[in-house]
Amino acid sequence: MTSKDVEQRHEDQLKGSSDGGGIKGYLLHRAKPYLPPWLGVGAVGTTSTIGHLVWAEDVGMGIGLTLGSVTLTVATWWAAKTTGRERRIHSAITVAAASAWTTHAVAFGPTPVPFVVGGVVIALSWNIRQTMRRDPDGARSAASDGGLMEKIGLAKAKMGQAKVEANRVTVPIALEPGKQTNDDMAKALGNVASALDVPATAIRYLPDPDSARRGELIIVPMDMLADTVRWEEVGPSLPGGSITDPLVLGVYDDGQPLMLWLPGDPEQQRNATHLLIAGMTGAGKGDGALNLMTEILSRRDVIFWLSDPKGFQDFRPLLPAMDWAVDGNGTETMVEAVVPAIQARTAWLGGHNYRQWCAEAAETQTDPAHSCRKDRTPCGCPGLPFHVTWFEEAGVSLGLLGDDAFNSIANLARSAGMAIVISLQRASHDQISTTTRDALGGRLCFGVPNATAAGFMLPDAVIDAGAAPERWSNRRPGYCYLVAPGIDDARSSSPGRTRWFTPSAISLMETVADWNARHGAKVDFITAGAAAMAVGKAYTERARHQEENPEPNEDDEETAVSRLDDEDLDIDPREELPQPGPGEENVVFGQPDGADLSREEARTVLQEIVAEFEANGTMVIGVKEVMEHGDRLGRKRGWVSGELQQLLDGGRLAITSKPGRYRIVPAMADA
Structure with a gap:
């Protein structure tokens, strides 16, 4: 019978007849649970009286009853070993008292007063226990x-x-x-x-x-994560809200929302954080990333940069919302752009009297307390949106850049109103340096293959408290632990689950991207200027992922605008080229042979090669890339390495975080 049935029955009893029969029936019903102890007392009294009449003079029966009393008491103590301590003691005392009384009454006759007093006490003790056993709130566990x-x-x-x-x-x-x-x-x-x-x-x-x-x-007796929730059924938690509001990624196992904050909040004594995401193949890391990314892109005061060596396989519907997105080849360039952006943003925040980024920093600066003018009159400067830079499948990027490539930006970006998100499968020391890992702060850990991998992601205190992502491995996609500033210690060891993205979610993802492109924050001139100064056309001519053009009409061939010069409009492309005239036989198209170049000519060709890299948006190079054009130079690696050092000294190149790699200084950087 369910609690609802019991309540209904009680309600029916209260509404029943109030005559003598109804009252008698109600009282009898309420007394039923408490009758067994009294019936037991009565049975003991009746049995002992009959036994005295039959065996009063039988010494052997007295000895047998005594041994039986001891045996019955020991058996009761043994049988109650699986129950609670209080119940075990209470049961043993009751059986010992009843059997001892029976033995005495059979041998010497029942004594009314001790029997009545003892029986009442024993019965009432069990009635009290029965009363205290009731748990009307259902809170017993x-x-x-x-x-x-x-x-x-x-x-x-x-x-x-x-x-x-x-x-x-x-x-x-x-x-x-x-x-x-x-x-x-x-x-x-x-x-x-x-x-x-x-x-x-x-x-x-x-x-x-x-x-x-x-x-x-x-x-947590019941796992509330077993039922998978589709992301498109709920969508972003707060469209149009601020990045300072919590980002909801899913739910905890007790049904509470799984929330994360990236910016800090001095009033809440919460520090800003970066985030490290890790999990083995099939553990749901991709869907978890989409949950976080859609939450970020649905906020009004944040700009987003993305590096994805997989060519945006999972994130393509969201590309229109991103200020800058590069594949694996552009990751090194993006890292080099982040470094000066941090310096420029930090200078802006300091100049406007912000100790750390907050929501007010993203608005037009009309508060005298945040004016960059010396007289503290409102400066009216455009705001500085929060900035998220996301490195997807960072294990691939770190394999090319070195495991300490993110050290400098991870340590400095938090004070600049920037959050770095690094996602990889395994956060071991051969994938990412311990310095970078510790600087990231926040951890979103999905299923991992073993406890060693869990130790790379979760603090010892969280593991000691019971967190064990290796128990799921990849058998429960989306199950995760979240450790970050603003999250209670009790929550850090509580498993959660992110929402599931299916093909039917693409339409809503495209809606989020379209909303961001129309109403989201635009890149500020501080960040854009610093990036352009650092990597030039790689940023200023970055791909803008707009909607695809509609399919061409059948009449497009007739209405297309010709790209030929007017003087070439009469040329028939199907005609053979004319034979060369006198003196034209030795004309060669292509690059000259570098073997015949002088030292100065080779330097000129090297500068042309560097300019070509810049024009193509490849802003980080090394000897390897230059030697791909070695036939034009006619020089060996040693000469190229020395000339790159000369360009570094001359200011055409700048050093990067990895030895042997150089960032091209844009030709118009000084201007």
């Missing part, structure tokens, strides 16, 4: 079992009053002083899950930072 700590090997630990929420129970734990520590409790979490018959990920332990033996045991 297995965690309230006093024998739980004994089952897991921490018998003398004490459990406090449980706090019961929707699908979440929090129990204060006080371990035995001098003999047990929080580490002992953390090691016993698997045993707790076994005792309560719940998944291992449903149990967490949050140590008290001010005590070595106190903490909170958190139990």
